[in-house]
Amino acid sequence: MNAATAQTGNPDICLPVMNEQDVQQAVRQCRRLCMQYGFKQVQAFQVATALAELAKNMLYHADGGEIHIRLLHTPRTGIEIEACDHGPGIPDIEQAMQNHFSTRGTLGIGLPAVKRLMDEMQIETVTGQGTRIRARKWR
Amino acid sequence: MDTDSFEKYEQNPINQLWDDILFLPIVGMVDSARAQDIMDVMLEMAERTGARFAILDIRGVSVVDSAVANHIIKITKSTRLLGCTTILTGVTPAVAQSLVNLGIDLGDIATSAQVRDALKLAFNELGYVIHQQTSA
Numbered sequence: 006m007n008a009a010t011a012q013t014g015n016p017d018i019c020l021p022v023m024n025e026q027d028v029q030q031a032v033r034q035c036r037r038l039c040m041q042y043g044f045k046q047v048q049a050f051q052v053a054t055a056l057a058e059l060a061k062n063m064l065y066h067a068d069g070g071e072i073h074i075r076l077l078h079t080p081r082t083g084i085e086i087e088a089c090d091h092g093p094g095i096p097d098i099e100q101a102m103q104n105h106f107s108t109r110g111t112l113g114i115g116l117p118a119v120k121r122l123m124d125e126m127q128i129e130t131v132t133g134q135g136t137r138i139r140a141r142k143w144r
Numbered sequence: 145m146d147t148d149s150f151e152k153y154e155q156n157p158i159n160q161l162w163d164d165i166l167f168l169p170i171v172g173m174v175d176s177a178r179a180q181d182i183m184d185v186m187l188e189m190a191e192r193t194g195a196r197f198a199i200l201d202i203r204g205v206s207v208v209d210s211a212v213a214n215h216i217i218k219i220t221k222s223t224r225l226l227g228c229t230t231i232l233t234g235v236t237p238a239v240a241q242s243l244v245n246l247g248i249d250l251g252d253i254a255t256s257a258q259v260r261d262a263l264k265l266a267f268n269e270l271g272y273v274i275h276q277q278t279s280a
């Protein structure tokens with residue numbers, strides 16, 4: 006078990022993302038949780054925006070997936086968003102993290118924006134198997 | 145009006161707030177289909193009324209991510225082609241911060257947090273002076 010799993014022993018919420026309504030649901034839950042746990046409104050909006058980017062990426066670049074929202078307690082209070090899918094994976098992460106890179110002709114700012122909106126971001130991806138992106142924000 | 149466009153206006157209740165001013169509060173989520181509907185009602189009303197300003201309130205939008213911001217920018221651009229300038233309201237400090245993180249430049253789109261400020265701006269631009277009548 007790595008440090009991240011130990012820290013996040015209490016997964017709070019797991020939500021399927023198969024359509025835009027699901028994204029909206031997840032966004033609502035996320036913002037509610039953030040407010041409930043004392044994040045500032047600016048932070049709550051940042052986390053919700055990052056969640057929306059990750060969730061929509063699963064919709065448009067994979068066949069949907071799951072969003073996990075977890076509270077972190079160590080080393081301090083934070084929130085973690087995890088987006089998991091069994092899509093095609095991201096062949097070149099560095100390229101995908103560049104502003105304006107998109108394989109669908111959309112804006113291509115979602116992934117780099119997640120990095121700016123959150124404090125930490127980690128991408129695990131296997132071509133042909135799927136992608137798992139985790140992003141954290143500390144309160 | 146066919147059923148489709150009736151629903152469009154039901155979901156996107158655009159109002160003529162003043163002779164030259166439209167008002168549309170957007171609530172909920174904005175995907176491509178919704179964005180197209182919003183664009184339709186804005187353009188139709190702008191053309192029918194000849195309004196010069198449209199106040200688009202995004203306070204009730206679930207989340208303003210890059211896709212939504214892009215839709216909004218496109219809507220304001222196309223409305224402007226009809227001579228109708230959009231003022232974006234509901235741009236609270238929290239929304240503004242996220243837009244900055246997204247790297248979205250709203251360019252010359254006027255924004256404010258409150259609808260009231262947008263209305264004042266439009267009245268001002270149109271040359272209306274609002275004053276309270278004092279009882280002598």
Ligand SMILES: Nc1ncnc2c1ncn2[C@@H]1O[C@H](COP(=O)(O)OP(=O)(O)O)[C@@H](O)[C@H]1O
Pocket residue numbers: 058062063066067090092093094095101102106107108109110111112113114115116117136
């Ligand atoms: N979950 C995912 N599965 C597969 N590819 C992805 C995923 N998320 C992002 N990508 C790839 O990374 C690129 C950049 O993503 P992003 O910055 O959000 O821009 P956009 O969504 O507009 O294309 C996408 O075009 C896509 O190729």
Ligand SMILES: [Mg+2]
Pocket residue numbers: 058061062113114115116
């Ligand atoms: Mg994206």
